[in-house]
């Protein structure tokens with residue numbers, strides 16, 4: 398085989414075979430095929446797309462480029478979720494222990510924040526001592542001992558994605574449905590899971606703003622994951638307003654703890670119960686989604702999910718006392734408030750600006766490798782659609798002196814006051830069998 402012939406085939410509308418995908422990705426990961434061939438192929442896939450079978454071969458070849466996790470000592474069904482992310486999306490944090498409290502195991506590999514979205518690993522690391530950079534052996538031990546392991550991608554896991562994603566990032570080739578689907582699913586499939594639920598966001602804070610593109614991504618990922626033996630469904634949910642009342646790192650941990658104590662914002666609890674309930678139904682632990690939702694809700698209300706999370710925190714080196722003693726979490730020194738400039742009904746216009754405000758405060762990354770300040774964040778004072786009066790506080794900005802002017806300017810541009818406004822529904826639709 399040769400790389401030029403593969404490029405020409407894709408250029409002319411052909412579909413890559415399994416052997417071609419395997420050969421190309423093996424050579425690329427080994428450094429034998431240079432970046433310019435890989436970026437040309439990615440650009441051709443971006444323009445031409447991929448047929449379902451071709452995408453399955455490509456994803457399998459990505460998965461096979463590295464080590465796969467296996468947990469022979471864990472007999473329980475293994476599940477995970479993936480969210481396309483957004484502002485205040487902390488669902489994974491209460492969801493993982495709630496699922497484990499309901500009798501499934503959760504080997505969860507998450508990412509870090511970049512640009513306007515936060516990352517689960519950064520949020521977890523705001524718990525004093527909490528370690529997410531676990532070796533494969535440590536990850537397996539946490540899963541065996543608690544039913545949950547919360548880690549980051551290791552160099553051995555799907556190295557093809559690591560290289561391809563970096564290349565897509567610098568060449569403007571992120572927003573392609575087959576490239577996104579293969580990137581996300583190769584990493585999820587490497588966890589050795591039995592079932593997966595996808596949370597595909599729509600709205601101004603979403604990775605894919607347009608609803609129809611999000612729906613297409615959901616359908617593509619379900620077909621692909623199911624063809625590779627993982628029971629999968631998806632929900633398209635709202636990211637045209639922040640999820641919950643808090644966005645940042647330690648502040649999102651606070652809100653996750655509230656959820657694990659049976660409280661917290663209603664929309665956060667609803668998504669935790671929905672996604673958890675779906676996974677319990679997909680694995681046959683509960684007969685259907687409604688029974689699954691009730692089971693998850695019970696684990697939040699009876700303290701079992703919270704107790705399980707205390708064990709996970711301890712197993713990963715963190716201080717579980719912060720579940721009760723919130724002053725142990727990082728807390729910013731100062732607060733400023735964005736106030737309503739007029740009377741009216743609050744409508745979010747540009748959620749991306751809220752994410753960039755958090756980044757300006759130091760709570761997110763502009764480039765990979767930036768250090769983050771876990772304490773800073775935003776606390777929303779009113780719900781979208783609420784009628785507010787001039788001068789009323791809308792957003793508390795918790796800061797440590799850095800980037801405040803930029804953050805305030807971005808927040809001021811992120812909303813408007815209307816005469817009337819009906820917020821989008823939280824849950825738009827479900828996809829799956």
Ligand code: URA
Pocket residue numbers: 562571576577578580581
């Ligand atoms: N997240 C990923 O892991 N990969 C993509 O391609 C996009 C989002």
